[in-house]
Every structure is written in structure tokens, then in C-alpha cells.
Amino acid sequence: MSDIITFNTETQAFGQPIFKCSGYGLGAMVAKMQEPKVLEIGCDIGDTTQFLLDSNPHLTLTGVDPYVNYVDWNGNNLNEREVVYERFTKRMSGYKNRFALIREYSDDAAERLLDNFFDVIFIDGLHEYDQLTKDCANYYSKLKEGGVFAGHDYNAIPGVRQAADEFAAKVGKTIQITESDVWYWIK
Numbered sequence: 001m002s003d004i005i006t007f008n009t010e011t012q013a014f015g016q017p018i019f020k021c022s023g024y025g026l027g028a029m030v031a032k033m034q035e036p037k038v039l040e041i042g043c044d045i046g047d048t049t050q051f052l053l054d055s056n057p058h059l060t061l062t063g064v065d066p067y068v069n070y071v072d073w074n075g076n077n078l079n080e081r082e083v084v085y086e087r088f089t090k091r092m093s094g095y096k097n098r099f100a101l102i103r104e105y106s107d108d109a110a111e112r113l114l115d116n117f118f119d120v121i122f123i124d125g126l127h128e129y130d131q132l133t134k135d136c137a138n139y140y141s142k143l144k145e146g147g148v149f150a151g152h153d154y155n156a157i158p159g160v161r162q163a164a165d166e167f168a169a170k171v172g173k174t175i176q177i178t179e180s181d182v183w184y185w186i187k
């Protein structure tokens, strides 16, 4: 698959109010928080990143994404990642110290981040069962008690649903689904 579809979302985000990004379901939650610290795993062209930053002027966001070509869960090739990275960094440039990118795979970036630090974690990286299982295990400790642990594509991707269900059961939580197919629970 080419990245043309991804670029179209950028156009939609700027031009059409009906567009709902992957993290749309978190907008109302973060809008009510006091100076929330958000972690987004998998930023791509930045639709959710920008949406969350614009949802609360006191929100700060850390993104984790290697911007390396990859094969998605459905076998699609995601290429031209360097071009996406350049467009993403340009798009984020106005947010200055409210935004930081760790350009690494989520497995590696986890080591750099503090425990009990984030108010919201949104997992939207590699949508494979094994990777989401690892992301849940590696990042849950980074979330404060009372924080929102969330991810995208619960109904759309069977491996995501299975991994999220299994991890929720492991930590004794019940998954809730909100707009734009976002799964979440409160820690």
C-alpha cells in the first residue's frame, strides 16, 4: 500500500470537519484534564498527535515512532516513511516544547521513559497481536494510577482485540470502547 492514503488523511484533517482521526475518542477526555502528559505510540503523519495537542492547550505529548518502512498487520507495505517523517516534523514544529518525538521502535523507547509519568497512553503502532502484547506489558507501568490506557482498532483488527482483551484480564480491567474504535480503561 502506498502512503497516499495517509496523506489524504492529512488533507482531510485540515480541510474537512467530518474527519475523525484514530484518537478522536480521547478528545473529550483530555480536554477536561489539567496539564495532561500524553504518550502516543505510532504517530504516522500526525493526525491524532495534532488533534490531541489542539484538544487542550496545556497538554504535552511524547510520540514514539521509528519512521522505518514496515509491513502492516494486513500485509500492506508502508513505504516512504522518511517522507512521512519530514511532513510530520514540519506539522509539529509549531508546538515547540509541548511535543517531543522519540524516533525509535516502541520496544526500545520504553527504556527511556519514567514509570508513573503519563496521564494518557494511546497505542497505535504496529497492530500485530505480539507487538501490542509487548507494548501493553512494556508501557503499563509508565501510566499513573487513574490514567487512561488506550489504543486503536479494537473492532477492526482481531489481533488487537485479542491482545487488548488478554492484557485487560491480566490487570483486572474491563475494556470500554469509544468513538473511532478506541479501546481504553482507567488504571
Ligand SMILES: C[S@@+](CC[C@H](N)C(=O)[O-])C[C@H]1O[C@@H](n2cnc3c(N)ncnc32)[C@H](O)[C@@H]1O
Pocket (backbone or CB within 6 Å): 021, 022, 023, 041, 042, 043, 044, 045, 046, 047, 048, 049, 064, 065, 066, 067, 068, 070, 081, 104, 105, 106, 107, 124, 125, 126, 131
Ligand atoms: C496506524 S499508524 C499511526 C496512526 C496515528 N496514530 C494517527 O492517528 O494518525 C502506525 C504507525 O506506527 C508506526 N510503527 C510501526 N511499528 C512500530 C513500532 N514497533 N513501534 C512504534 N511505532 C511503530 C508506524 O511507523 C506508523 O507511523
